[in-house]
Amino acid sequence: MTDTQTQDLPGGDMFTVGEPIADTKAPGGPIEQMWTTAKFDNKLVNPANRRKLSVIIVGTGLAGASAAATLGEAGYHVKSFCYQDSPRRAHSIAAQGGINAAKNYNDDGDSTYRLFYDTVKGGDYRSRETNVYRLAEVSTNIIDQCVAQGVPFARDYGGLLDNRSFGGVQVARTFYARGQTGQQLLIGAYQAMERQVAAGTVEQFTRHEMLELIVVKGKARGIIARDMVTGEIETHLADAVVLASGGYGNVFFLSTNAMGCNVTATWRAHRKGAYFGNPCYTQIHPTCIPVSGDHQSKLTLMSESLRNDGRIWVPKRREDCDKDPRDIAEEDRDYYLERIYPAFGNLVPRDIASRQAKYMCDEGRGVGPMVGDFRRGVYLDFSDALSRMTREQIDAKYGNLFDMYQRITGEDPRVVPMRIYPAVHYTMGGLWVDYDLETNIPGLYAAGEANFSDHGANRLGASSLMQCLADGYFVLPNTIRNYLASGPYEPVSEDAPEVVEARQSVESRISTLLSINGERSVDSFHKELGNIMWEYCGMERTEEGLRKAIDLIRALKDEFWRNVRVLGSADTLNQSLEKAGRVADFLELGELMCIDALHRRESCGGHFRAESQTEDGEALRHDEEFAYVAAWEFGGEGGAPVLHKEDLVYNFIELKQRSYK
Amino acid sequence: MNLTLKIWRQEGPNDSGRLVTYKVSDITDDMSFLEMLDVLNEQLTAQGEEPVAFDSDCREGICGMCGLMISGQAHGPEVTTTCQLHMRSFKDGDTITVEPWRAEAFPVVRDLVVDRSAFDRIIQSGGFISVNTGAAPEANNLPVAKPKADRAFDAATCIGCGACVAACPNASGMLFLGAKITHLSELPQGQSQRDARVVSMVNQHDHEGFGGCTNIGECSAACPKEIPLDVISTLNSDFRKAKQA
Numbered sequence A: 001m002t003d004t005q006t007q008d009l010p011g012g013d014m015f016t017v018g019e020p021i022a023d024t025k026a027p028g029g030p031i032e033q034m035w036t037t038a039k040f041d042n043k044l045v046n047p048a049n050r051r052k053l054s055v056i057i058v059g060t061g062l063a064g065a066s067a068a069a070t071l072g073e074a075g076y077h078v079k080s081f082c083y084q085d086s087p088r089r090a091h092s093i094a095a096q097g098g099i100n101a102a103k104n105y106n107d108d109g110d111s112t113y114r115l116f117y118d119t120v121k122g123g124d125y126r127s128r129e130t131n132v133y134r135l136a137e138v139s140t141n142i143i144d145q146c147v148a149q150g151v152p153f154a155r156d157y158g159g160l161l162d163n164r165s166f167g168g169v170q171v172a173r174t175f176y177a178r179g180q181t182g183q184q185l186l187i188g189a190y191q192a193m194e195r196q197v198a199a200g201t202v203e204q205f206t207r208h209e210m211l212e213l214i215v216v217k218g219k220a221r222g223i224i225a226r227d228m229v230t231g232e233i234e235t236h237l238a239d240a241v242v243l244a245s246g247g248y249g250n251v252f253f254l255s256t257n258a259m260g261c262n263v264t265a266t267w268r269a270h271r272k273g274a275y276f277g278n279p280c281y282t283q284i285h286p287t288c289i290p291v292s293g294d295h296q297s298k299l300t301l302m303s304e305s306l307r308n309d310g311r312i313w314v315p316k317r318r319e320d321c322d323k324d325p326r327d328i329a330e331e332d333r334d335y336y337l338e339r340i341y342p343a344f345g346n347l348v349p350r351d352i353a354s355r356q357a358k359y360m361c362d363e364g365r366g367v368g369p370m371v372g373d374f375r376r377g378v379y380l381d382f383s384d385a386l387s388r389m390t391r392e393q394i395d396a397k398y399g400n401l402f403d404m405y406q407r408i409t410g411e412d413p414r415v416v417p418m419r420i421y422p423a424v425h426y427t428m429g430g431l432w433v434d435y436d437l438e439t440n441i442p443g444l445y446a447a448g449e450a451n452f453s454d455h456g457a458n459r460l461g462a463s464s465l466m467q468c469l470a471d472g473y474f475v476l477p478n479t480i481r482n483y484l485a486s487g488p489y490e491p492v493s494e495d496a497p498e499v500v501e502a503r504q505s506v507e508s509r510i511s512t513l514l515s516i517n518g519e520r521s522v523d524s525f526h527k528e529l530g531n532i533m534w535e536y537c538g539m540e541r542t543e544e545g546l547r548k549a550i551d552l553i554r555a556l557k558d559e560f561w562r563n564v565r566v567l568g569s570a571d572t573l574n575q576s577l578e579k580a581g582r583v584a585d586f587l588e589l590g591e592l593m594c595i596d597a598l599h600r601r602e603s604c605g606g607h608f609r610a611e612s613q614t615e616d617g618e619a620l621r622h623d624e625e626f627a628y629v630a631a632w633e634f635g636g637e638g639g640a641p642v643l644h645k646e647d648l649v650y651n652f653i654e655l656k657q658r659s660y661k
Numbered sequence B: 001m002n003l004t005l006k007i008w009r010q011e012g013p014n015d016s017g018r019l020v021t022y023k024v025s026d027i028t029d030d031m032s033f034l035e036m037l038d039v040l041n042e043q044l045t046a047q048g049e050e051p052v053a054f055d056s057d058c059r060e061g062i063c064g065m066c067g068l069m070i071s072g073q074a075h076g077p078e079v080t081t082t083c084q085l086h087m088r089s090f091k092d093g094d095t096i097t098v099e100p101w102r103a104e105a106f107p108v109v110r111d112l113v114v115d116r117s118a119f120d121r122i123i124q125s126g127g128f129i130s131v132n133t134g135a136a137p138e139a140n141n142l143p144v145a146k147p148k149a150d151r152a153f154d155a156a157t158c159i160g161c162g163a164c165v166a167a168c169p170n171a172s173g174m175l176f177l178g179a180k181i182t183h184l185s186e187l188p189q190g191q192s193q194r195d196a197r198v199v200s201m202v203n204q205h206d207h208e209g210f211g212g213c214t215n216i217g218e219c220s221a222a223c224p225k226e227i228p229l230d231v232i233s234t235l236n237s238d239f240r241k242a243k244q245a
Helices: A003-008 A034-041 A062-074 A112-122 A129-149 A181-199 A264-271 A304-308 A336-340 A350-362 A383-388 A391-409 A464-484 A497-516 A522-537 A543-563 A575-599 B033-047 B117-124 B146-156 B163-167 B174-185 B194-207 B218-222 B230-244
Strands: A054-058 A077-081 A202-205 A208-216 A219-227 A233-237 A240-243 A282-288 A311-315 A378-381 A418-427 A444-446 A628-633 A642-647 B003-009 B018-024 B095-099 B108-110
Touching: A034 A129, A034 A464, A054 A062, A054 A219, A062 A077, A062 A181, A062 A202, A062 A464, A077 A208, A112 A129, A129 A181, A129 A464, A181 A202, A181 A464, A181 B117, A181 B146, A208 A233, A208 A264, A208 A497, A208 A575, A219 A240, A219 A497, A233 A497, A240 A264, A240 A464, A264 A444, A264 A575, A282 A304, A282 A350, A304 A391, A311 A336, A311 A350, A336 A350, A350 A378, A350 A418, A383 A391, A391 A418, A444 A464, A497 A543, A497 A575, A522 A543, A522 A575, A522 B033, A543 A575, A575 A628, B018 B033, B117 B174, B117 B194, B146 B174, B163 B174, B163 B218, B174 B194, B174 B218, B174 B230, B194 B230
Parallel strands: A054 A077, A054 A240, A077 A202, A240 A444, B003 B095
Antiparallel strands: A208 A219, A219 A233, A282 A418, A311 A378, A378 A418, A628 A642, B003 B018
């Protein structure tokens, strides 16, 4: 590529362009046959040889725990790591809604192909066809597997599994366990993994955090981890490494992610050469409980199903915003979604509902407590529904959600309209992987939310659990054996220069963090970064805003390394130290997210680029320019990142513009 | 509001530990209890004193990681997790004592953080159904009557936080154990290992140093997920049958 071409791209002064890349692992032939072909073509490992082969798996959520269980059952030696006190706490546990599978139990026209189609379309045509087809294909096996493990899915009175429809899909393909589907699926995977711990095939390391990837002769061969209780820096070597360490929504500080969710495992791998795919793709969820003050640590999702019966409005006049909503007359309320989108009304897709709520608040018509200069909330009002239905009927539908809201806000939504605001929920970007879920570093795999491949620019409801379990139970165990079949790889000594270097870099980073002894707490940096990201790289982005954000982040990063205060020592449980390392990585990731957003001058999925909209203000994609995955290579300390493009080729699905008017 | 906090500080497992008094001010009703502790920790950091270590993760009541003894009650005065306890449950001028879970089987790691890996070892001893990936039959081949499915689900909602152990005068883990036994015993998939499971899990429970159940019921009263006390009856009944078999 020439310099001219780089400069032609928006933001081309911020990065360079490298060689294009492509997935070379998906077999040819009809898409329906690919996975069968790949499973057959992948080399086998004799059961007696499996115990000589070792795999490190970082993360114990749906993808990590299911992969550990399955590889353990197969007889490989697995080392599993999580930062929590037990693998059962992984954040997959918080998923509420359900898990999709193309079982067609209702004979309503569902099929593997339809699930594949819906997922590619829902992702706004920015996911890879072959991976998504396989996801749809193995989805049915997931339900069988989980039921056999004792996952208590909802059942009808005939004793068979119950389904519902979810997120605008026209078939009922979502399996659920009340509002706790993630919990039940995770406990199933956790129990399967603990069974292997007892059997001796899986070694479990809790309260351990991966701080560095070990790459020897171009291959991933292990990790450096910190025992978070004793502070000991440990070297763990293996034949292959799997990162199933989740998403990075906490770069925004406030998100629906668990407090500990972080990017360190994937970011450390990125710095060692693994490409980061589509980092700017963030899903914003429209129905979360709004921020109530500066002390807020975390946002809580309210199920989207509330929009079926709740009407969304803000006052027409700014001066009414601090009034009791019950005193605002009907004619003084602006039911803005019903006004702008009469066909879909309050049920417009997530990205549109989110963006319009932001506009209302930016106009100064938000409601609820003043946070900074803004009121960041809109009403979700059930008074119409309450006059149409009895209190018992509405409680049967939403009672548990109303109670949860009341517990957090102290207000009863049956009496005062509920307040909602969008929040960061899920990240579709992640480490770039091929059809085998292998990154561009041989022997390094990424699964679940940690990879980028299946959701495109948007994630449909009930599809994240499906992807994580598909990767962990079915895909990875079949693809990684092709790599392991050439092992065991030459043993690596703990004294090898690459290992020593990795270990020393971790130790020096920790001692630097502890020695700065500046004025500002780690959290204050994290909050400031979060504000920058939300303001300029959130729901709506502009070139000007993103450039400003990059400058602000660079200055903040600089200040962090001069002025952060981390107390205590390295050889005990030290939560400030843990957070400091993660925030340092978030600062670097945040900059890359902004550069990625800057260069993608199109509106796509949950990412709205103000410069790219239709005449009536809707998101406008540019397939001819941007139908590719942006896979970013680390450009070295202080260097510009390198953009590798993977063209997205659609052989089976035609690209179409989305429209909801 | 202004509060006086008496917080358990313990540098490590071998330190004897002590209650230390702190004052916090400008606490608002809508803060969660953990956000109030975040405020305290920012204040301590500014003063150059090491922040109080405590566990939390999802902060939406489901991961089970948080767990504090608040003025003598597991998770505090409301029936919920510590992360979902809000400061509107307290009054200006209150003195609040904050301690870790107290149980021989849950050794203190630091300050308010305890080691609950005994629960993982109980699950390892049999808290699962043995089915390898790929070996599962078609899901709808085995119907489960709705009442049984519902009871299994109610038991399966245990989040493993350990409040039951902390609330029990005997530090018994029988509610946790009973919940898992009941979840798996109610389902047809769980039958083939039913007897072996209960014997093995009870043995592991006792081996870990948890106490026996004397039907006081504090466990169920303190459980944020309201696991019913009758899961212990199912546990006892399964154990008796397994021993007779």
